[in-house]
Amino acid sequence: LENQPRPATIWLNFQDCTGCTESMMRADAPSLERLLFDLISLDYHHTLQAAAGESAELARTQAMVANEGNYLLIVEGSIPTDQAGYATTAGVSNQDLFIEAAENAKAIIAIGTCASYGGIARAYPNPTGAKSVGELLTNNKPLINIPGCPPLPVAITGVIVHFLTFGEWPLLDNLQRPLAFFGRTVHDRCSRRAFYEKGLFASRFDDPGAKTGWCLYQLGCKGPFTYNACATTKWNDGVSFPMEAGHGCLGCSQPYFWDNDSFYRPL
Ligand code: SF4
Ligand code: SF4
Ligand code: F3S
Numbered sequence: 001l002e003n004q005p006r007p008a009t010i011w012l013n014f015q016d017c018t019g020c021t022e023s024m025m026r027a028d029a030p031s032l033e034r035l036l037f038d039l040i041s042l043d044y045h046h047t048l049q050a051a052a053g054e055s056a057e058l059a060r061t062q063a064m065v066a067n068e069g070n071y072l073l074i075v076e077g078s079i080p081t082d083q084a085g086y087a088t089t090a091g092v093s094n095q096d097l098f099i100e101a102a103e104n105a106k107a108i109i110a111i112g113t114c115a116s117y118g119g120i121a122r123a124y125p126n127p128t129g130a131k132s133v134g135e136l137l138t139n140n141k142p143l144i145n146i147p148g149c150p151p152l153p154v155a156i157t158g159v160i161v162h163f164l165t166f167g168e169w170p171l172l173d174n175l176q177r178p179l180a181f182f183g184r185t186v187h188d189r190c191s192r193r194a195f196y197e198k199g200l201f202a203s204r205f206d207d208p209g210a211k212t213g214w215c216l217y218q219l220g221c222k223g224p225f226t227y228n229a230c231a232t233t234k235w236n237d238g239v240s241f242p243m244e245a246g247h248g249c250l251g252c253s254q255p256y257f258w259d260n261d262s263f264y265r266p267l
Pocket of ligand 1: 111
């Protein structure tokens with residue numbers, strides 16, 4: 001990869017909190033620096049680029065024209081569809097910007113649960129008519145979803161590098177997620193699993209059982225229904241993950257998890 005021209009990459013932010021970008025910035029395999037300096041040419045990124053205004057938009061359109069049919073499009077955030085004016089960039093609605101950029105992309109990555117499934121903006125009553133990338137994609141460009149709120153950093157950079165190396169996505173599940181990161185539930189690898197099997201459940205976040213490592217299922221943990229690699233790769237360079245830090249899984253990589261109405265209750 002280091003001896004080839006770095007592939008053009010355009011990253012669009014729509015209805016998002018930029019948490020997915022924040023997560024990617026903490027990647028270590030490969031790191032963000034290695035990704036940007038050696039592997040891709042990040043020609044446009046709303047929150048990371050130094051350029052602003054007309055020069056930023058010019059960089060995007062130039063990259064799209066110069067790399068027609070060959071650039072990687074990455075989308076962070078859901079796309080509002082009820083009214084064009086809900087969210088715009090340089091006077092162009094999110095929906096039009098996405099459709100224009102998707103038209104000549106080589107492949108599309110939906111980063112985070114917002115882009116993959118609509119996320120928090122799509123939660124009831126969905127006031128902006130938020131949709132996911134997959135719902136708005138009208139062509140047959142290869143699409144991969146990397147959900148999570150935010151996604152694991154290594155899932156983001158790992159998928160990008162896999163695509164650049166092999167020219168195709170890794171194996172996907174039925175929700176278009178890479179099986180390497182979403183093939184098993186968080187529960188499968190959780191450090192509290194032994195207590196779940198023994199029927200030892202914490203009843204409060206501050207009770208002695210919770211501190212000893214008892215299972216958090218009765219406090220609303222959604223690990224058994226959530227496919228993600230948090231318990232394996234962990235966060236912050238492998239330091240910890242929610243259940244190790246004392247909090248149950250909210251199911252953030254599953255579609256429509258905001259609408260379960262059960263964050264701190266068992267399903
Ligand atoms: Fe933010 Fe979560 Fe949406 Fe990513 S998926 S933009 S972290 S709300
Ligand atoms: Fe499963 Fe959650 Fe209990 Fe861990 S804390 S064993 S993920 S139910
Ligand atoms: Fe999300 Fe659950 Fe992992 S809330 S960060 S999938 S432990």
